[in-house]
Amino acid sequence: MSLRPASLVVSLGRPTEPGSPLNVPIVPASNFVHGAGPGYARDDGTPTWHALEAIVGELEGGHAYAFSSGMAAVAAVFDAVPRGGSVVLPDDCYQGVVALAERGWRVRRVPVTDTAQWLTAARDADLLWLESPTNPLLMVADLPAICGAPRKGLLGVDNTLMTPLGQRPLTLGADVVIHSATKFIGGHSDLLGGLAIARGEALARELHRAREVNGATPGALECFLAVRGVRTLALRLAQARANARELARRLSAHPRVLRVRFVDECPLISFDVDGDAARAELVCERVRLVRHATSLGAVESTMERRAAVPGQEHLPPTLLRLSVGIEDVEDLWADLSQAIG
Numbered sequence: 001m002s003l004r005p006a007s008l009v010v011s012l013g014r015p016t017e018p019g020s021p022l023n024v025p026i027v028p029a030s031n032f033v034h035g036a037g038p039g040y041a042r043d044d045g046t047p048t049w050h051a052l053e054a055i056v057g058e059l060e061g062g063h064a065y066a067f068s069s070g071m072a073a074v075a076a077v078f079d080a081v082p083r084g085g086s087v088v089l090p091d092d093c094y095q096g097v098v099a100l101a102e103r104g105w106r107v108r109r110v111p112v113t114d115t116a117q118w119l120t121a122a123r124d125a126d127l128l129w130l131e132s133p134t135n136p137l138l139m140v141a142d143l144p145a146i147c148g149a150p151r152k153g154l155l156g157v158d159n160t161l162m163t164p165l166g167q168r169p170l171t172l173g174a175d176v177v178i179h180s181a182t183k184f185i186g187g188h189s190d191l192l193g194g195l196a197i198a199r200g201e202a203l204a205r206e207l208h209r210a211r212e213v214n215g216a217t218p219g220a221l222e223c224f225l226a227v228r229g230v231r232t233l234a235l236r237l238a239q240a241r242a243n244a245r246e247l248a249r250r251l252s253a254h255p256r257v258l259r260v261r262f263v264d265e266c267p268l269i270s271f272d273v274d275g276d277a278a279r280a281e282l283v284c285e286r287v288r289l290v291r292h293a294t295s296l297g298a299v300e301s302t303m304e305r306r307a308a309v310p311g312q313e314h315l316p317p318t319l320l321r322l323s324v325g326i327e328d329v330e331d332l333w334a335d336l337s338q339a340i341g
């Protein structure tokens, strides 16, 4: 039976043995009795990790490995690229990835919307790294064109913002996808986690080896919470997207909002308020239902001024990034409009 995404997120990764619980248990194990199956958890994982990996691997269409954080998953991909090799990053890119890349590789930044430049870069780069839409400027790359073009090295896509329900880069030809499970996959701001999903087996083995050697292993509780979270991913996304569409429409018409960046399918809105950075900060301090906090992709709406984040000083000083949650849209609007003034 071929299931649709909303059914897959509910049904994948469940124990099948007769008499087993419906949900994977939290298995806080470091080692297992010799014989068939896992031996040491840092090498072989545990049943709780495997459930999360089975779900996200199937959703993305590749071999998935769970990590201690999104950045640990990114670092495992970079491990597969020789130190000093050339890495191409979008001009607008998650700041942690930029910081990591600058610690050991030759970095070039390319506007994510300039497809011709990406196709040229593909001929000699050791790693093309894409985010689409980008965080926080929400610019969109032509992923089908870039992922399908001939290339010398690896192509990785950070799919954290779109989730596997929004786009599946491995099916377009990408080599590897990463997720910060901290965001939409977990969805409740209560865990740090990451996943790296490889299309091919050779790269999958390298990711697995990087996790083992670097020890960037996830916790059992975190994997359990991520599995619990992903069960409602389709439902959460539907509500958050509908809320975001409506809020983007109303913000665009607000006299004190200068510019609204929004991509359908992704429940983030980056908008500029009139005035200066201090006024933008004031808007953040005034929200009540929306929480003034970093991060994104959770049931609760969060907002922050991104230029205040280290490494993000190049952003417009009045840009507020709103991660839209699943609250009632009328309550969100009442809160935002009183805060914007």
Ligand SMILES: *Cc1c(COP(=O)(O)O)cnc(C)c1O
Residues within 6 Å of the ligand: 069, 070, 071, 072, 094, 096, 131, 135, 158, 160, 161, 179, 180, 181, 182, 183, 192, 193, 194
């Ligand atoms: C948060 C985030 C990361 C890093 O994930 P962590 O779980 O915080 O390590 C990477 N990419 C994007 C787009 C993110 O939003």
